[in-house]
Amino acid sequence: MKSNRNTLLIAGLTVALACSTATAEETVGPFTWGADLRLRQVLVDNVGLNAASPTADRTFQRYRTRLWGSYAVSDQLSASARLMWEGRHYQDPSPSNWTVPGFEQWYSGGILFDQLTIDAKRIGGLPLSAKLGRQDIILGNGWLVLDGSPIDGSRTIYFDAARATYDLESLGTTLDLIYIDQSADTGRFPQALNGDVEDQTEQNETGAILYARNKSLLRDTILDGYFIYKHDRENITSGPPANLRVNNGAPFPSGSDTGDIYAAGARADAKLNAQLALRAETVYEWGTRNRRDLSAFGLNSRLTFSLNDRLKNQLHADFEYLSGDDPDSRGSDQAFDPLWGRWPQWSELMIYQWPLESRVGEATNLSRLNVGWIAQVHPTTQVLVDYHALWANEMSTRTAAQMANISGEDDFRGHLFTGWVKTKLSKHVAGHLVAEYLAPGDYYAANRRDDSFFVRAELNLTW
Numbered sequence: 001m002k003s004n005r006n007t008l009l010i011a012g013l014t015v016a017l018a019c020s021t022a023t024a025e026e027t028v029g030p031f032t033w034g035a036d037l038r039l040r041q042v043l044v045d046n047v048g049l050n051a052a053s054p055t056a057d058r059t060f061q062r063y064r065t066r067l068w069g070s071y072a073v074s075d076q077l078s079a080s081a082r083l084m085w086e087g088r089h090y091q092d093p094s095p096s097n098w099t100v101p102g103f104e105q106w107y108s109g110g111i112l113f114d115q116l117t118i119d120a121k122r123i124g125g126l127p128l129s130a131k132l133g134r135q136d137i138i139l140g141n142g143w144l145v146l147d148g149s150p151i152d153g154s155r156t157i158y159f160d161a162a163r164a165t166y167d168l169e170s171l172g173t174t175l176d177l178i179y180i181d182q183s184a185d186t187g188r189f190p191q192a193l194n195g196d197v198e199d200q201t202e203q204n205e206t207g208a209i210l211y212a213r214n215k216s217l218l219r220d221t222i223l224d225g226y227f228i229y230k231h232d233r234e235n236i237t238s239g240p241p242a243n244l245r246v247n248n249g250a251p252f253p254s255g256s257d258t259g260d261i262y263a264a265g266a267r268a269d270a271k272l273n274a275q276l277a278l279r280a281e282t283v284y285e286w287g288t289r290n291r292r293d294l295s296a297f298g299l300n301s302r303l304t305f306s307l308n309d310r311l312k313n314q315l316h317a318d319f320e321y322l323s324g325d326d327p328d329s330r331g332s333d334q335a336f337d338p339l340w341g342r343w344p345q346w347s348e349l350m351i352y353q354w355p356l357e358s359r360v361g362e363a364t365n366l367s368r369l370n371v372g373w374i375a376q377v378h379p380t381t382q383v384l385v386d387y388h389a390l391w392a393n394e395m396s397t398r399t400a401a402q403m404a405n406i407s408g409e410d411d412f413r414g415h416l417f418t419g420w421v422k423t424k425l426s427k428h429v430a431g432h433l434v435a436e437y438l439a440p441g442d443y444y445a446a447n448r449r450d451d452s453f454f455v456r457a458e459l460n461l462t463w
Helices: 002-021 350-356 401-405
Strands: 026-028 031-045 058-072 077-092 106-120 128-135 159-168 173-182 203-214 221-234 259-271 276-289 292-306 314-322 366-378 381-391 412-424 429-440 452-462
Touching: 058 106, 350 452
Parallel strands: none
Antiparallel strands: 026 031, 031 058, 031 452, 058 077, 077 106, 106 128, 128 159, 159 173, 173 203, 203 221, 221 259, 259 276, 276 292, 292 314, 314 366, 366 381, 381 412, 412 429, 429 452
């Protein structure tokens, strides 16, 4: 079996590299196609903030390739598909140190369609369009809606959904109505072509979103208002341990949600003058989660000052607040739910640390102050540097077992420093280097205060 998996990994890499002979994205009559290859080298130091853990350090390579195409039946009707494969090789930790059996040092990779859609425009002669099938959906800055498959670590972000958009051009307004029906794993059509069923999220999810965007009410301002409904159904997997999830060759336990969450929110993105811009988004959540009444609140904001100079220097300041669960309110839950926003919005490293008190990428119970700088230091290269001060709002965690990971004595999570160098040499070649450092605060338990690092190098080839 191991030999077969290694063979598939090598075959996948061969196909990916063979794409380098392709030309730029081609259009042949009504058919358009393209491909890309993403290569990553990742180093994570002290996952779980405990240097003594045999799985604290992670070093691995990721190889992802995608091939896509679309066919226009007419000006109003088209179909598209994208096929992806990603394999991994883990140098650290060793399989013998992984906490549960099934760790694959050479992960042969999932092969699946992460896009498969039918698109219709000007339906019935109206300014109405629709997209049906597996698709990417990003609303606003992706704070609450971006990633429907958070467990697979940016391999995909798809939603199985139906989306209708009505354009009220005379009012400068668009209305989106979205229905989501997300399976917890890859076992549903279109199934993974390699035959393996992997977890993509911890529960089966259905939902509906009504999203309105206006660009005419206020000058130089985008105003969004929305209502979101999300229904979670438990997906209990076999153990031990209980709720074992398998993806990317690395099995791990993660709890499953049940309940009905409602969210009403508003977002504004305004250019105040030639130098100042402000964006802010706030949302209130209610309903039930895991058999408790939910009442939660979130705020996300950024003020940007642009120097408008040759290097396009920008300074920004962020404030984010995500409510935490009050441990004294046993019958209710105040912990903010990120809905479909479990992705590294401001930190790649914290994705690995959130499971100490919640789940992968599940940011909650947080106050965050950030200051940062962005500059275009070369026509091909951008530099981004940020400092984040992090606090917890409550002394609480998702489960009783996780309480051992926090001290209960202090609310300061720590100092986080992040830096990026992004480059785009041409429409075919791009890449980045990112480094992050976390100095944990006394919010974490005494055995969870070791410094942590994240480093990643990436090369992207697109055809």
